[in-house]
Amino acid sequence: MKRIHIATPSKRYEVVIGNELLHMMDRMIDRVCPHVTAVLIITDETVASLYLADVQQALHQTYDRVYAHVIPSGEEAKSFEQFYACHTAALTNHLDRDSLIVALGGGVVGDLAGFVAATYMRGIRFVQVPTTLLAHDSAVGGKTAINHPLGKNMIGAFYQPELVFYDISLLSTLPKREMRSGFAEIIKHSLIYDRAFFGWLQANVEKIEDLNGERLQYAIQRGIEIKAAVVSQDEKEHGVRAHLNFGHTLGHALESELGYGVMTHGDAVALGMLFAIFVSERFYNQPLFYSSFRTLFHHYGFPTSLPSHVSPERLLEKMKKDKKAKDQTVRMVLMKEIGTVCVEQISDEQLLQWLYAFAE
Numbered sequence: 270m271k272r273i274h275i276a277t278p279s280k281r282y283e284v285v286i287g288n289e290l291l292h293m294m295d296r297m298i299d300r301v302c303p304h305v306t307a308v309l310i311i312t313d314e315t316v317a318s319l320y321l322a323d324v325q326q327a328l329h330q331t332y333d334r335v336y337a338h339v340i341p342s343g344e345e346a347k348s349f350e351q352f353y354a355c356h357t358a359a360l361t362n363h364l365d366r367d368s369l370i371v372a373l374g375g376g377v378v379g380d381l382a383g384f385v386a387a388t389y390m391r392g393i394r395f396v397q398v399p400t401t402l403l404a405h406d407s408a409v410g411g412k413t414a415i416n417h418p419l420g421k422n423m424i425g426a427f428y429q430p431e432l433v434f435y436d437i438s439l440l441s442t443l444p445k446r447e448m449r450s451g452f453a454e455i456i457k458h459s460l461i462y463d464r465a466f467f468g469w470l471q472a473n474v475e476k477i478e479d480l481n482g483e484r485l486q487y488a489i490q491r492g493i494e495i496k497a498a499v500v501s502q503d504e505k506e507h508g509v510r511a512h513l514n515f516g517h518t519l520g521h522a523l524e525s526e527l528g529y530g531v532m533t534h535g536d537a538v539a540l541g542m543l544f545a546i547f548v549s550e551r552f553y554n555q556p557l558f559y560s561s562f563r564t565l566f567h568h569y570g571f572p573t574s575l576p577s578h579v580s581p582e583r584l585l586e587k588m589k590k591d592k593k594a595k596d597q598t599v600r601m602v603l604m605k606e607i608g609t610v611c612v613e614q615i616s617d618e619q620l621l622q623w624l625y626a627f628a629e
C-alpha cells in the first residue's frame with residue numbers, strides 16, 4: 270500500500286493506493302473522518318452492479334447508517350437533475366452536517382458527488398473511491414462540477430475530499446477503451462513534469478494490457494504525485510495548474526464538436542497532445558520528435574489524426590470558447606522539451622494554418 274500526502278492551502282489529505290483494500294476502507298475513513306453520523310454512497314449503475322454490495326458490507330463494519338444512491342452511467346449524469354436527485358436522497362435519508370458522502374466511481378461520479386458534498390448544508394465531508402484509471406486525475410485536486418447544456422463543467426466548486434481511497438483491484442473490470450482513456454492522462458502528467466517518468470512508461474508499458482499489478486500501481490502513484498505537486502502550488506488555477514491542460518485545448522474542442530462520448534476524454538486529449546507537440550515544434554522552431562510521438566501513440570491505440578468530417582474552422586471556434594482562452598485568443602500549453610511546458614498565446618490565423626497542416 271502506498272500513501273501520498275496532498276497539501277493545498279485549503280486542506281491536507283491522503284491518497285491511499287493498493288490492491289484488495291476494500292476490507293479496510295471503513296477503518297481508513299474513520300481515522301480521518303471521526304464521528305460520522307451516516308454515510309451516503311453515490312455511484313453509477315455499472316459500478317453499483319459490480320462493487321456496491323462489497324462497499325456497503327465494508328462500511329457496515331463501522332457504520333450503522335449506510336445509504337446508497339445510484340445514478341445512470343455516463344457523462345449525462347453530470348446534470349442539474351441528477352445533482353438535485355442526490356440532494357433529495359441526502360435529505361430523505363436525514364444526512365446532517367456530520368454525515369459523509371462516498372463517491373464510488375469514475376470521474377463522472379466523483380465530479381457530481383463532490384459537488385453535492387460541497388453544497389449539501391453548505392458542505393459536508395466526502396471521500397473519493399475512484400474506480401477508473403482516469404479518476405487518478407479527477408479524484409485529486411478538488412475540482413467538482415456538473416455540466417450546463419451550454420457548457421461542460423460550468424457549474425461547480427473547488428472542494429477537496431477528506432481521503433482518496435484507491436483500490437486498484439477494482440480496475441480489473443474496466444473496459445480497455447476506458448483504461449486507454451486514463452492512460453492518456455498518465456502520459457500527460459509525465460510530459461508536463463517528469464522526463465524520467467515518461468522514459469519509464471515507454472520502457473514498461475508496451476501496450477495498454479501491460480498496465481496491471483505493480484506497474485499499474487506505480488503509474489497511478491507517479492501520476493497522482495505529479496498532479497498533487499501541481500495543485501499544491503496552485504489550488505485555484507491562477508498559474509501553473511494550467512499546465513495540466515496540456516492536450517486539452519484541442520481535446521475539449523474535439524469532444525464538444527463530436528458530441529460527448531463519441532471519443533473518450535483520454536483519446537481526445539491524446540490527439541490534443543499530439544497537436545500540441547506538432548505546434549510546439551513550429552512555435553519554438555525546434556525538433557521534438559513529433560513523428561516518434563505519433564508512432565508511439567498509434568501503437569497504444571490512440572487516434573493520431575483528426576476525424577475527416579470535422580473542419581479546422583469549427584475546431585478553432587471551439588478552442589476560442591475554452592475557459593482558459595483570454596480575450597478570445599487561444600492559449601495553449603506547449604512543450605519546450607519532455608517534462609517542461611509553458612502557456613503561449615497563438616493567433617487565430619497561425620492556429621488555423623497549423624490545424625490544416627496537422628489534418629493533412
Ligand code: NAD
Binds near residue numbers: 314316406408439440
Ligand atoms: P466515467 O466516470 O463515466 O467512467 C467511464 C465508464 O466506466 C462509465 O460507463 C462507468 O460506469 C464505467 N466504470 C467505472 N468504473 C468501472 C469499473 N471499475 N469497471 C467497469 N466499468 C466501470 O468516466 P471517467 O473517464 O472516469 O471520468 C470522466 C469525467 O471526469 C468527465 O466528466 C470529466 O469532466 C471528469 N474529469 C474531472 C477532472 C477533475 O479534475 N475533477 C479531471 C479529469 C476529468
Ligand code: ZN
Binds near residue numbers: 406
Ligand atoms: Zn483531462
